[in-house]
Amino acid sequence: MRPLPRLHAITDRAVLELEDLGVRAAALASTGSVVALHARDRTATGEKLTATVRRFLSLARPPEAAVFVNGRPDIAAALGAQGVQLGAGDLLPGDARLVAGSWSGWIGSSVHSTEEARAALEAGADFLIVGPIYSTTSHPDRPAAGPGLVTEVASLGRPVIAIGGVTPERSQQLREAGAYGIAAITAAWHVRDPAAAALALLAPWLEAA
Secondary structure, eight states: OOOOOSEEEEOOHHHHTOTTHHHHHHHHHTTOTTEEEEEOOTTOOHHHHHHHHHHHHHHHTTTTOEEEEESOHHHHHHHTOSEEEEOTTSOOHHHHHHHHTTOOOEEEEEESSHHHHHHHHHTTOSEEEEOOSSOOTTSTTSOOOOHHHHHHHHTTSSOEEEESSOOHHHHHHHHHHTOSEEEESHHHHSSSOHHHHHHHHHHHHHHHO
């Protein structure tokens, strides 16, 4: 299994409809194996999501960025993606592993509390995306948990990826709180220069390498 990427560039429908999506995805992928492009669209058909995953996989090579598929371990396994991300209503991690068969990629779970994190790890998650840590327009109904949640969940012993209101200015605080890495939509995709944005988001981890 490849090392878990530090920056997870999450998509949603608005991102996937960008006219220059391919250019932006390629720019993010140019950062290399520390970046994962997440194919995520809860409204997409299996056929459409498969097409997105294929496109991301082609753009992720040769820089060897990773591609993760949200909610569909079958598609991740069939296309050779590097990971799958599971949310509420998706299969449990252990069941997703059964669906994926001999595929050996990363399986992550999205959680919002320490209790949910424990349950996800007991169910077989390899890593956790935790948030929202700061206020975010993508989930206005959820209060910001603060970096303290990162510290609490990181104490459980598995990699924690912080999400929600993540910016380059907040990356250092998240690393100090115990985050293995970060996930972002706006700060990764809706920026003038995605490659430069990725490096800025990753700076605390790259400088410590």
